[in-house]
Structure formats: C-alpha cells, structure tokens
Amino acid sequence: MFCRATWTNVTGNLSGQDIYAMMIYSNNIFVGDKTYGVYKRLLSGFTGLDDLTQRFSINVYPNPTTGEFEVETGFFEKEIKVKVLNLSGQFIFADNMANPNDKSSLK
Structure with a gap:
C-alpha cells in the first residue's frame, strides 16, 4: 500500500522495507523505514483513509x-x-x- 503511492523524498527512496515509524502532522503523513529514509505524503491523497486509520490505530x-x-x-x-x-x-x-x-x- 505505501510503496505504490507517490511520496515526497525527504531522505532517500521509499525502499519497500519495513516501516518503523509513522506520524501524522498537519496535512501530511510521514513514514520512516528500515533504511532510515523519511518520506511524506498529503493525507488527502489516500483513499480508504478509514481503513488506514483502523489498521495503524x-x-x-x-x-x-x-x-x-x-x-x-x-x-x-x-x-x-x-x-x-x-x-x-x-x-x-x-x-x-x-x-x-x-x-x-x-x-
């Protein structure tokens, strides 16, 4: 789900590795992965946000x-x-x- 989306590269490429951290700030979602990369994406770009919220609650x-x-x-x-x-x-x-x-x- 995360790797197929378009992300803004903050510190590397979204590698498809395990996601270690996730944070929602303002209108963005930030994730950090196993390769120490940090990525952000607008929350409005997700469909099924209720499913995402339930999965990671x-x-x-x-x-x-x-x-x-x-x-x-x-x-x-x-x-x-x-x-x-x-x-x-x-x-x-x-x-x-x-x-x-x-x-x-x-x-």
Missing part, C-alpha cells in the same frame, strides 16, 4: 491522566515498539507489543 487512555494509562493498538503484522512521550517531548514509557490485542499499562 494506537489509543492511549485515559487522556489526560495523572499517572496510570493503558496503550492499545490496532492491527499490525509484526512486533512493534510503542514509545510514549509527554507534551514536552520527555520519554515516559516504552513496550514491545507482539499481538494486536495486547494492552500495556503504566502504574
């Missing part, structure tokens, strides 16, 4: 929190590492998730 709740929270992920094909940062960019939590139905919590 990550929920952190409750939000806001005073300390305890849970991380819940949508569908994924390989183990993923979830990192949570606060609004100041400080690292709060990390966990490896191997199953889409996993829930992680910080207490």
Whole structure:
C-alpha cells in the first residue's frame, strides 16, 4: 500500500522495507523505514483513509491522566515498539507489543 503511492523524498527512496515509524502532522503523513529514509505524503491523497486509520490505530487512555494509562493498538503484522512521550517531548514509557490485542499499562 505505501510503496505504490507517490511520496515526497525527504531522505532517500521509499525502499519497500519495513516501516518503523509513522506520524501524522498537519496535512501530511510521514513514514520512516528500515533504511532510515523519511518520506511524506498529503493525507488527502489516500483513499480508504478509514481503513488506514483502523489498521495503524494506537489509543492511549485515559487522556489526560495523572499517572496510570493503558496503550492499545490496532492491527499490525509484526512486533512493534510503542514509545510514549509527554507534551514536552520527555520519554515516559516504552513496550514491545507482539499481538494486536495486547494492552500495556503504566502504574
């Protein structure tokens, strides 16, 4: 799905390698892959955005929190590492998730 789309090359070519990071900012989606390339694309260029959102969904709740929270992920094909940062960019939590139905919590 990602490799067949037209992407703006920020730091290399979209290689078709595993995607390690994905971020939505403003009207763009950014992805980083195994080759350390970074690519961006307008969100409006996707069809089936609901499917994409469901496939890559990550929920952190409750939000806001005073300390305890849970991380819940949508569908994924390989183990993923979830990192949570606060609004100041400080690292709060990390966990490896191997199953889409996993829930992680910080207490």
